[in-house]
Amino acid sequence: MLKNKTEEFEKIEEKLGESQETEKKPSWIKMKPKEVEELVVKLAREGNSPAKIGLILRDKHGIPKVKLLGRKVEKILKSTNVKYITEKVEIEKKITNKTKAILVVHNYGNICDMEPIVKIAKKNNIYLIEDVAEAPFTKYKGKSAGTFGDLGCFSFQATKTITTGEGGAVITDNPELEKKMRKIRSHGLSARGRYWHDEIGYNFRLTNVQAAIGVAQLEKLDIILQNKKRIYDLYKKNLSGIDGIAFQKITHGSEPIIWAVAVKINQEKFRVSRDEMIDKLLEKNIETRPGFYPFHAMPLYNTDVLPMADEISKNIISLPSFAALKDEEIEYICSSLKSFMK
Numbered sequence: 654m655l656k657n658k659t660e661e662f663e664k665i666e667e668k669l670g671e672s673q674e675t676e677k678k679p680s681w682i683k684m685k686p687k688e689v690e691e692l693v694v695k696l697a698r699e700g701n702s703p704a705k706i707g708l709i710l711r712d713k714h715g716i717p718k719v720k721l722l723g724r725k726v727e728k729i730l731k732s733t734n735v736k737y738i739t740e741k742v743e744i745e746k747k748i749t750n751k752t753k754a755i756l757v758v759h760n761y762g763n764i765c766d767m768e769p770i771v772k773i774a775k776k777n778n779i780y781l782i783e784d785v786a787e788a789p790f791t792k793y794k795g796k797s798a799g800t801f802g803d804l805g806c807f808s809f810q811a812t813k814t815i816t817t818g819e820g821g822a823v824i825t826d827n828p829e830l831e832k833k834m835r836k837i838r839s840h841g842l843s844a845r846g847r848y849w850h851d852e853i854g855y856n857f858r859l860t861n862v863q864a865a866i867g868v869a870q871l872e873k874l875d876i877i878l879q880n881k882k883r884i885y886d887l888y889k890k891n892l893s894g895i896d897g898i899a900f901q902k903i904t905h906g907s908e909p910i911i912w913a914v915a916v917k918i919n920q921e922k923f924r925v926s927r928d929e930m931i932d933k934l935l936e937k938n939i940e941t942r943p944g945f946y947p948f949h950a951m952p953l954y955n956t957d958v959l960p961m962a963d964e965i966s967k968n969i970i971s972l973p974s975f976a977a978l979k980d981e982e983i984e985y986i987c988s989s990l991k992s993f994m995k
């Protein structure tokens with residue numbers, strides 16, 4: 654193991670380049686878990702797909718090792734503890750005869766690459782559910798988010814693009830699912846008539862008052878969406894191209910309505926950590942949020958470790974993005990953020 658990390662990366666990249674060019678037999682390199690994680694993240698950030706990076710496995714002593722693969726090798730990352738899964742091909746590999754549905758989350762306003770995912774769901778005859786809480790009105794290849802799957806789930810919680818205070822909606826074009834959902838949301842009442850329950854149900858009904866607020870929100874939808882675009886564009890103008898600040902990659906073929914502008918920072922380029930930055934920004938009256946935790950961070954879910962998701966989660970800072978945010982406030986937020994740079 655080389656002492657200097659940069660040298661280490663260069664050496665590995667050199668090898669990666671060689672194996673890509675000549676399709677030579679891949680070689681094994683032993684690395685510490687942290688180094689494996691850093692390498693995968695670094696290569697992925699530079700646009701290499703997992704299939705191009707290589708296999709990460711643990712040897713018999715439990716030490717992770719990276720096997721670098723050639724460009725055309727379409728092997729899936731198979732590992733015991735260290736995993737990097739984002740590729741659509743991985744979704745298919747995860748499907749078993751117990752799989753009932755694929756649930757995709759359209760994060761921060763961007764939409765997942767739906768075409769291949771729809772194909773996988775159809776091919777395997779399983780439901781496709783879209784979590785559109787953060788991406789209402791986003792389009793992909795001309796079609797609205799939430800209309801690709803069997804169910805599209807929307808949130809009208811207070812911070813969302815349109816709000817009714819709390820509450821949400823589910824859309825479907827499947828009459829059976831519609832019937833079932835209507836029943837579950839209303840105490841599981843049977844078709845036999847009032848106060849007869851033949852299924853466990855809940856009270857998920859939206860109140861009339863909330864519906865009225867929702868209608869009023871829709872009446873000013875154009876203004877809300879224009880503002881969302883203005884906010885995103887201004888953040889991009891102020892913060893893109895800065896070494897140490899990266900924007901979310903937008904799915905090809907999509908027209909996103911960015912719900913929250915979340916940037917990924919390289920903490921090495923800043924004088925303070927991401928969490929200190931959140932505190933310091935608050936002192937300047939700027940409320941920001943950290944990234945969402947990946948599933949594996951929460952023992953409840955007991956899932957495989959996803960280093961890429963981990964790296965994103967730890968370095969995300971979500972910036973104020975509400976529709977009434979003024980241009981000068983965005984400028985203030987951006988200059989405050991930049992003031993923490995080395």
Ligand SMILES: Cc1ncc(COP(=O)(O)O)c(C=O)c1O
Binds near residue numbers: 787809820821
């Ligand atoms: C992706 C995503 N899914 C689901 C939810 C939950 O929505 P609700 O609070 O309306 O149930 C949220 C946020 O609140 C979210 O961001």
